[in-house]
Amino acid sequence: MLSKVACPACGTANRIAAGRPPQSAKCGRCGAPLGLGRPVEADDNSLFKHLAATDGPVLLDVWAAWCGPCRMMAPEFEAAAKALQGQARFLKLDADTNQAASRLGVRGIPTLILFNRGEEIARRSGLAPQAEIVSWLRREAGVPSTAQGATR
Numbered sequence: 001m002l003s004k005v006a007c008p009a010c011g012t013a014n015r016i017a018a019g020r021p022p023q024s025a026k027c028g029r030c031g032a033p034l035g036l037g038r039p040v041e042a043d044d045n046s047l048f049k050h051l052a053a054t055d056g057p058v059l060l061d062v063w064a065a066w067c068g069p070c071r072m073m074a075p076e077f078e079a080a081a082k083a084l085q086g087q088a089r090f091l092k093l094d095a096d097t098n099q100a101a102s103r104l105g106v107r108g109i110p111t112l113i114l115f116n117r118g119e120e121i122a123r124r125s126g127l128a129p130q131a132e133i134v135s136w137l138r139r140e141a142g143v144p145s146t147a148q149g150a151t152r
């Protein structure tokens, strides 16, 4: 579960109130949407702030505009972010404009890197459909599939 995230606008760490819809969560400091339930653009400056401030799984999509499979995966990644809203932070990093991609040792794109409490716990390369992204994240990060309105 996600219990703390960084505001995409000002970087302030925000606690996530339980029992409120994650998609409408706003920053307590600047009022900007916290961007839960959708991918948030990260860059060299914000990526490590997100990783340091987030309490819960963070999934990073390393991509570039010229990469066909990256563009094909974008809607899948978006759908996965929606499916796992409130359970994981979804970030995107443009490999062309940010050094962080090479610092993370990314060789091919698209690459998905999964972090928990700031540490990398898994990564995978190549195009993946929504269902595969969701089940892979749940398995690797130990996110139960019964959260978010399930009955069991």
Ligand SMILES: [Zn+2]
Binding pocket: 007, 008, 009, 010, 011, 012, 027, 028, 029, 030, 031, 032
């Ligand atoms: Zn803010």
